[in-house]
Amino acid sequence: MKVVIDPGHGGSDTGATGFGLREADVALKLAELVGEYFGKYEGAVVTFTRNRNTSSSYPGPPEGLRKRIAYANSTNADLFLSLHCNAGGGSGFESYIAKGAPARTQKIQNAINDSVLGYLKGYGIGPHGNVAKNDTQGAYSRIAVLRDTKMSAVLLENLFIDNPKENKLLRDRRFLDGLAKAIVKGVAVAFGLKEKVAKPKPMYRVTVDGKEIVDTAYEDKIATIVVESIRKSVKEINIKEI
Ligand SMILES: [Zn+2]
Known part of the structure; x- marks a missing residue:
């Protein structure tokens, strides 16, 4: 199972900001943790659309969404997972899939939603409105990554960066670690991934x-x-x- 992880924004594009925290940085940190958790499952292969210093396309120069999409489509991946934070004065978690996405993609979206909302419950955080959203806002460039990628694609809006309580959590490494684990667990359920069994050291x-x-x-x-x-x-x- 191959997954392309897309940390939103990057380079000169900071994404949304809240209390000095940049969405691009949160997305990258979360992406790295998500990548690590995929390593705990058998047969999961992970690539990223950007690394630390670029705004897009890993490896390669910053070029924006088109490059990310082209890169993802060149990988024959099973899943494109775009990680973002929300902003604009709300609260909670939501996820997007492309308008008219197949049932299979909806199933993946729902599995991620269930797992992540289960985790967020412990922090008193719920969904932002209806958690599972279809992209009906085709004009927005961010959704191009859902519309134009060939594989199942899900975009996660991980809390609101301009919400004081959620901003604090997005700075908390332990919180992000648990969030990453929950995201990967959702994907694992949808794809039937098995956790690697830790072999005891032979004597x-x-x-x-x-x-x-x-x-x-x-x-x-x-x-x-x-x-x-x-x-x-x-x-x-x-x-x-x-
Ligand atoms: Zn974003």
């Missing part, structure tokens, strides 16, 4: 010349025993997983 029994020496999971310890044994010119070193 080894190291025997030197048939004499049991040590059981350990530490590579350093094994390496030391091997090196010391060779120095002592032993005949046989056996390392066996137990």
Whole structure:
């Protein structure tokens, strides 16, 4: 499963601002965390439309939305996930898909909404009106990324940057971390992604010349025993997983 993460704005385009906080910076930080969480799922491949210093298209020079769309369409991705913050004196979370988007995209949008709203409930934050919105504002350039991308595309408006309470949360790394986790969990539900199982470190029994020496999971310890044994010119070193 391949996802293109699109941190909104960037470069000279700060996006909305609130109390000195820039939407472009929040979007990038959130995007990086979202990318990390995808790493916890099997088979998830992540790319970004921009990095730290560019306004668009990763890799490449800043060029705006067209370049992001062209880049996304060149990747054969399954999902385009655009991350933004809202502004204009409201509160809460909402998401957008293109007008007339297929049921599959709606399903992804709903899964993300359910997961994110579940997380935000703990902070006393709900949806901004109807949480699942179709883009009927085709004139707005931001929605071009939904309209012109070939894959399922969802745009998230993650709280209001000009709302004092939400602004404070958007500066809080722990909050963003939980938000990123919730976003990815929603995507994982929609795509049936499985979490990677953390393998316990294998334990080894190291025997030197048939004499049991040590059981350990530490590579350093094994390496030391091997090196010391060779120095002592032993005949046989056996390392066996137990
Ligand atoms: Zn934006």
